[in-house]
Amino acid sequence: MKPRTLYDKLWDDHVVKQREDGTALIYIDRQLLHEVTSPQAFEGLELAGRKPWRLDATLATPDHNVPTENQEDGVAGITDPVSRIQIETLDANCDKFGIVEFKMGDLRQGIVHVIGPEQGVTLPGTTVVCGDSHTATHGAFATLAHGIGTSEVEHVLATQCLIQRKMKNMRVEVNGEIPFGVTAKDIILAIIGKIGTAGGTGYAIEFAGSAIESLSMEGRMTVCNMAIEGGARSGLVAFDNTTLEYLKNRPYGPKEDQWEQAVSQWRELKTDEGAFFDNIVKLNAADIKPQVTWGTSPEMVVAVDAMIPSPEDETDPVKREGMERAYHYMDYKKGLAITDIKLDRVFIGSCTNSRIEDLRAAAEVAKGNQVASSIKQAMVVPGSGLVKKQAEKEGLDKVFLAAGFQWREPGCSMCLAMNADKLGDGEHCASTSNRNFEGRQGQGGRTHLVSPAMAAAAAIAGHFVDVRDFVRKQSA
């Protein structure tokens, strides 16, 4: 048999029907639902008099709109009436159709892309979709996962399938030992800086190489999460023992009597020797430094010790124009270094960086320090109720609170500012989220994407600092 990539294998395994025009009907093993992109899908289903094809393939939770304070009051505690209606609609739809939902107040509630893996809903060798572009996250488990629109949410609910065209194969290889102070977030930002926001369009990206292999599952999720910021709907990492260890004893994972059978199938989930990739990109881990985005697109990223790039130095006219717009939006003066950027707020959270490892990394930096007085708000938002519980068990909440951070309840929060957590006009924010688009975190807000450790160090300094120097000074 012709050698196949991991993506080829996942694709082949899910083809229900191949059509002559190159599109195919693909079976979907898991769908995650949240309140923002599902109401119209349920409405469509009802109007057509259809029922969900399968109930045991779907898990729902509210995350985008949920407040990060006073969640014990449940839906009734949401002060924004429009947000409340959207969450009530999800609750009502799940109740009506019999879909399992982790409602507000459930300890298991959280960001869909955190709870899917946490619960073992996301499993190797499966297809996972959600009406959210960051569904790419789940690819860390050798899972074919991607974001879909609401019409497709309805399509999957009604048929358990999607009509897709096979994507091309791209391999991003990061080799070598990951340097001190550099994290999965820095790796993916460096990748996006190299390939650009459209570099992965039309591809499924497999992340490989010794640096990727050395990452924890949390780190791999961070990398795959932002595949979409490089234009690729799906990111993938091959199955290995790290994946295996993470999956043991997950509530919705294979039970004891099925475990060995599952693992033997999962062991096949890697690219065969000699398989063809349409595009291969290589990076050396040793060359990657802590990254900071300076502009309004994730590709506008540099190392923390760099100057903010000047549009005049850019030769590509399209890029130059984008940079000029970003300069204007961010209101920069000429000749600024990244470390000159003064910050107003700090956000540690989102489906990119709100897992326990992320909180540990931020807490380690925060420990024994104080958030700078110039920072209006520094907030930590765990990705799920279970992450929050674990962090509290480890005393991380106390570390954050003592340092002047706010310790919040789980949700998407300031990543996209659909709840009360947002930036004011002109405010600069060090954020562990995934998008620095204009207005993303609040109209007129200026976002800088960084790792959790970099965000915590910036909160303490009041401006960006090189976390490597910061930690060295602390331990000296």
Place this chain on the structure above:
Amino acid sequence: MEKFTSLNALVAPLDRANVDTDQVIPKQFLKSIKRTGFGPNLFDEWRYMDEGKPGEDCTHRPLNPDFILNNERYQGVEILLARQNFGCGSSREHAPWALLDYGFRCVIAPSYADIFFNNCFKNGILPVILNEKVVNQLFEETFATEGYTLDVDLASQTVKTLSGESFSFDVDEFRKHCLLNGLDDIGLTLDDADLIRSYEAKRKEKSPWLFDVIK
């Protein structure tokens, strides 16, 4: 879904690359549980001088005079001319819903983000891909000619200019068929229900842990 066959309509040029769906329709408007009513908030942050709120009457809001869609000559527009990587970022289908609700039935650009591209077809919007050089030419002509229109025909897969120049574009047969006939693709997929069931039975036999667990 409303069918798309052909369109002869006014063109508006949105001259910037990498337009993301957060710009097409900002987050606060995603709280609606309907598919309609997003038009007044299309490109909200660029279009108005103040911050938009969901449910607000937009007719008295201060307009940004520099934004292309506020220009008198582009009123009644149905074709959006855009730059590379249009629709990147969030998967929100609210983006094509907002375009459609505003009156757009067709977007022309050199490239699109995958999810947005896909979402257009589900809503009766035709996203046409023409090469960079042609798109540049169309931008120049649109800027130069007030009342500039294009003739888009899906059956023949062509875009014709006022001067009679014709450019052809590619489209998947299945998507074309659905758009031309305004077909609900769920109904078409359900025609293959037996195939889905037999696939499912095999899958359950091979990987039983994927079934009957989430309940």
